[in-house]
Amino acid sequence: MRIGLYPGTFDPITLGHIDIIRRACLLVDRLVIGVAINRDKGPLFSLEERVAMVEAEADRLARETGTEIVVHPFDNLLIDCARDVNAQVIVRGLRAIADFEYEYQMVGMNRVLDASVETVFLMADAHYQAIASKLVKEIARLGGDVRNFVTAPVNEALLERYS
Template structure:
């Protein structure tokens, strides 16, 4: 039987509880999970790549231990399907919050299948508690000194407060 390796890509700027929810559910579907932290220069991330990788690694260590599923965090700056091939992923895991997410993801799946039709994409609907969470909104709330504790893990909240207290 083929080992199922999932790849959950994202910018994770910052890691949110919505991301954590998707990971906690994805580990129920795969034998191993790779979290791909994207270097996306178009998005001008608040956190450096190293900070984002460290933030994700901290939370993934907890989830990996609780689930028994190995989780690896790796940065990437290449075509998603090329990265998926490099990490030997069988499936791409994507979270959906709203119809607008679906429209974008639908186009991406078509393009990705044209590049490699051996790698499937699996969509997980965000839990209702997390459907409104978007990293860009969390950053805005943090910048304006709002309470972000219900949107991000504690260590991510501390990192955001530190960024905006400078």
Template sequence: MPERVALYPGTFDPVTNGHLDIIGRAARLVDRLVVGVAINIGKGPLFPLDERAELVRAETDKFAARYGMKIDVMPFTGLLIGFARQVGAQMIIRGLRAVSDFDYEFQMAGMNRRLDNDIETVFLTASETNQFISSRFVKEIANLGGDISSFVPKLTLERTLARVSPQPSPQ
């Protein structure tokens, strides 16, 4: 039986507990999971690409050990389908938090299917404790001096707090 390989792409800026929930659940479904960390300069990343990959890598080893499989964390640029082909993925994993995610993800899945009919998109819905977490909100809360400790792993928390300059509250 051929190795089942999946790609879970994202910017992971920063990696959140929601991302880790999807990674852990996807790891149970495949023999090898590639977490593709996208450059996506248009989103104005808080962390450089290599550091985002490092933070994801620091959190994924436990899943690989727990499920006896391999997780590779790889930065990438360019077309997602091209990267999926490059790593030998038969499926792309996408997380869904809300209906608004579905609209965008449904369109992307259709486009990717047209580009390569052999690569399936698999949607995993966020666990109820993670449905509201997004990297964008985490950065915004951190910038405004709020507590993000329940949204991100410890190392990511430390690195995020070291990078942001919380705005003082109006008196």
């Protein structure tokens, strides 16, 4: 069984994340979506809220793709999380060159820590390249419309949080 791990903070999950999840399902038999606790980023949504949002989208995508999708919160090293869930592949999404520079360093470090876990990069679809959770939150906080960037339930959660 090919197991992939798609890690992120998902604060909140966006249409860009969903695009990467959908495409990653074509590559693996089981996709684990690792929701990072990441207290350093000071997330808008609690871990429980982010996990619930990701689970709702994952359930729909699992039915759509026929791939087993599991949501797994983690607060340890990414490579340790990969080992914990028996992932052979870490899936990362890339939007721009700046993403690649950071990810390139991460891959190098992870290869030293465990060379048996491969990293696969998926380029964001052109429709989603500009979407970043940070920007979505900023737009929502300032009263802008984020319906083109997130699903309806996530939009509602943002509206509620910023009301």
